[in-house]
Amino acid sequence: MPRNEETVTTKLQRIAEKARNEPNCQFTSLFHLMTVEMLWGCFDALRNHAASGIDGVTKQQYENNLLENLQQLVGKLHRMAYIPQPVQRVYIPSPGLIS
Numbered sequence: 256m257p258r259n260e261e262t263v264t265t266k267l268q269r270i271a272e273k274a275r276n277e278p279n280c281q282f283t284s285l286f287h288l289m290t291v292e293m294l295w296g297c298f299d300a301l302r303n304h305a306a307s308g309i310d311g312v313t314k315q316q317y318e319n320n321l322l323e324n325l326q327q328l329v330g331k332l333h334r335m336a337y338i339p340q341p342v343q344r345v346y347i348p349s350p351g352l353i354s
Contacts, residue, residue, distance in 0.1 A: 262296065289332045291325045298325070309343045 266288055273280060298314075298321065307313045317324055331337040 266293075286333060289329055291322070291329055294325045294328060295321070309340050 270282070270285070274282070298317070301314050303314060305314060307316075328337065
């Protein structure tokens with residue numbers, strides 16, 4: 256995947272700087288940042304053996320058809336048709352707490 260010279264981190268740093276320097280500035284949309292390149296960079300940053308999402312899809316499974324998966328995701332995001340799956344709540348018992 257060809258990379259844009261500006262990294263995701265750099266773009267986010269520029270946005271944070273603008274927000275700090277221009278407190279009256281209102282960001283109406285950041286969807287223009289949601290590109291295949293940006294999501295590809297985020298995908299690369301994921302740990303290889305991280306737990307799968309609530310949908311059960313692992314990083315390796317998503318990577319099998321990565322470009323198409325990212326293109327579909329960007330399309331849904333730009334059409335505002337992306338509906339995230341609910342978060343699965345997991346209770347982690349803490350030592351010393353009485354339940």
